[in-house]
Amino acid sequence: MGRTIRIFDTTLRDGEQSPGCSMNLNEKIEVAKQLEMLKVDIIEAGFAAASPGDAAAIAAIADIVRGSTICSLARCNEKDIDAAWNSIRRAENARIHTFLATSPVHMQYKLKMTPDEVVESVAHNVAYAKKYCDDIEFSAEDACRSDLDFLCRVFETAIKAGATTINIPDTVGYMIPEEYAARIRYLREHTPGIENIVLSCHMHNDLGMAVANSLAGVEAGIDQIECTINGIGERAGNASMEECVMALKTRADIFGIACSIDTTQIYRASRMIQTITGVSVAPTKPIVGANAFAHEAGIHQHGVMENKETYEIMTPESVGIPKNAIVLGKHSGRHAFEERLRELGYTLDQEKLNKTFEKFKALADKKKVIKDRDLEALVGAVPVSG
Ligand code: KIV
Ligand code: ZN
Secondary structure, eight states: OOEEEEEEEOTTTTGGGSTTOOOOHHHHHHHHHHHHHHTOSEEEEEOGGGOHHHHHHHHHHHHHOOSSEEEEEEESSHHHHHHHHHHHTTSSSEEEEEEEEOSHHIIIIIIOOOHHHHHHHHHHHHHHHHTTOSOEEEEEETGGGSOHHHHHHHHHHHHHHTOSEEEEEETTSOOOHHHHHHHHHHHHHHSTTGGGSEEEEEEBOTTSOHHHHHHHHHHTTOOEEEEBGGGOOSTTOBOBHHHHHHHHHHTHHHHOEEEOOOGGGHHHHHHHHHHHHOOOOOTTOTTTSTTTTOOOSHHHHHHHHHOGGGTOSSOGGGGTOSSOOOOBSTTOOHHHHHHHHHHHTOOOOHHHHHHHHHHHHHHHHHOSSBOHHHHHHHHOSOOOOO
């Protein structure tokens, strides 16, 4: 595999901005340690200027975590950049991530700045951040609703002032994949100096396309994906890390791109975020949802028992789920039923097996899911030992 993609995790910053997802100091440290276990390249640990609590959490993470770069977000002003640097300065590898909006609607109504003032602010503040550290990321907020030639001008300015990573975020989740890829190609062709820069995507999921857009960006030359565990983040969330990473890995035949992530830590990370935030993922959520590796229909269950590749494009073990959870229900066949009984320790003679299977089918018509304790009640016997 030739290219490598950097994984920039923003669970602790954009993810934490998700309604109901705020975390306390100890929780943030626990999550940061898990991100280190996942081997993410960059951890965006927070937004130091947002609150003293955020700054303290970033500083604690910078002290503890080794191996991943620790990053703090900062608006394009000196006060934010000072706060960001103070929080990350003890990190083994530190990054300041500064941002300013570039779309007409943001410049006019939110910033109340002219395009020229935006360019001046980028030049001044990126250079100011550069006095503190080498690793500087600049993001053009709302880049995907910004004029492309203006974006080229802003990025050229940021690069001249010392930015080493340029982020092209879809702040409002507006893009479709081919459109985003075309934008990246245009910027690569028309921004002087961009060839030596790490290009980053940061996609929101308002139209459900954050992962698809990130992958389209990668094909167009993006080097870094910004994402979160379980896809948490502002509004409909960010691109989900587990989906981006497993797509790259499972379709390595298409992408041919490596990344540093230890995928066997994915499930643990997902469970941790669900427990800490109290926000559960849908059962159908790819990779980490309760049904992601569950097979209910009899034909599927039989196929998976004969050869997992019949209905599984990746293994549950590869994302850290110990075993595929076969759900028994009214669509289940005899093979799955017998297999589950065996796992529970029951070996029944043919006659008893037939009768129990009939009872099982009758019960399954009334209940959505048949649990182990239902099976035990149906069998009404003690396990045959040996
Ligand atoms: O969505 C966004 O534009 C952001 C920036 C701060 C990168 O979160
Ligand atoms: Zn964002």
